[in-house]
Amino acid sequence: MSDDDLSHDAFLGGLLHLWQPRTGYRAGVDPVLLSATIPAVSGQSVLELGCGVGAAILCLGARVSGLQLTGVEREQIYARLAERNGADSLEVVEADIAALPLTLRQRQFDHVLVNPPYWRRSASVAADNRVREAALGEATPLALWITTAAKRLRPRGQLHVIHRAERLPDLLAALPHDMGSIEVLPIAARTGRAAERVILRTIKSGRADFRLHAPLILHRGDSHADGDQYTPQVRAALRAGAMLEF
Structure with missing residues (x-):
């Protein structure tokens, strides 16, 4: 893509700027919240x-300095943009999660984060844009995302996943037996509304009760009609890079 096909967008109130396609899948609020x-x-x-x-992992890197950041991306266009956005701070591995290279399968991490495609195409319509469809349509089963992520954690490492609320049973069912200390944070648009998203946190070899x-x-x-005014803690996370406490 040429720069004319891209936008250079501010995240975290301008602490971070990301190149992304003008059309197709574009990073929004969910990776920042994650x-x-x-x-x-x-x-x-x-x-x-x-x-x-690189939206989620680079937002984390902007909030916490001194992290060793690695991202895996299957689509070449997005992998190249992640490299450009991360400069020297993000290692990008171009690979399918179903076939990670041996060099990555031999490594373990303190944190693994996942914002997988949300839509099962057995019950929804595929996007016309191929790259957008790769980001939104669940071609790789959700269970494989979870088991692959869990394998890459070192003992006491943490897995964080954001997904649609109705997929929470699938997320829990996919967790390997050694993933414990499970916490779920529902995300609702407004007070009194049903949760539309959940963030799942779980720890390898954790033993705490479910929360x-x-x-x-x-x-x-x-x-x-009241406007899209974010609550103070959400605004601080989105606009100033503040941490969101569970």
């Missing part, structure tokens, strides 16, 4: 499966 929940500390290693242009947290509310007001 990155904001990860309690990484300087010196730790982080892997993102399906990193796209279902109160919903994270995105917008103030009762309806869209």
Whole structure:
């Protein structure tokens, strides 16, 4: 793609700028929210499966300095953009998660994050744009995303996944037996609304009880007529790179 086909967009209130296609799949709020929940500390290693242009993992890197960042992306266009966006701070591996290179399968990470495609095409219509469809349509089973991510964690490493709320049973069913200390953060558009997204956190070899947290509310007001004003904690995460506590 030429630069005329791209936009250079601000994230985290301008702390981070990302090149991404003007058409096709474009990073939105979900990867930023996912990155904001990860309690990484300087010196730790982080892997993102399906990193796209690098929105989630680079937002995390902008919030926490000194991280070792690695992203896996199957689509060449997005892999090249992730390399450009990350400059020297992000290692990008162009590969399908179903066939990771041996050099990556021999490594373990403190944190793995996943923002997998949301839509099962058995019950929805595919996007016309091929690359957009690769980002949105579930060609690779969700269970494979979860098991692949879990294998890349070192003991006590943390897995974070964002997905549609109705897929929570599938996420839980896919977790290997050694993944414990499961926490779920529902995300609702407004107070009184049903959750549309969930963020799942789980720890390899964790033993704490399951925790279902109160919903994270995105917008103030009762309806869209009140405007899309973010709640203070969400605004701080989206506009200033603040961490979101579970």
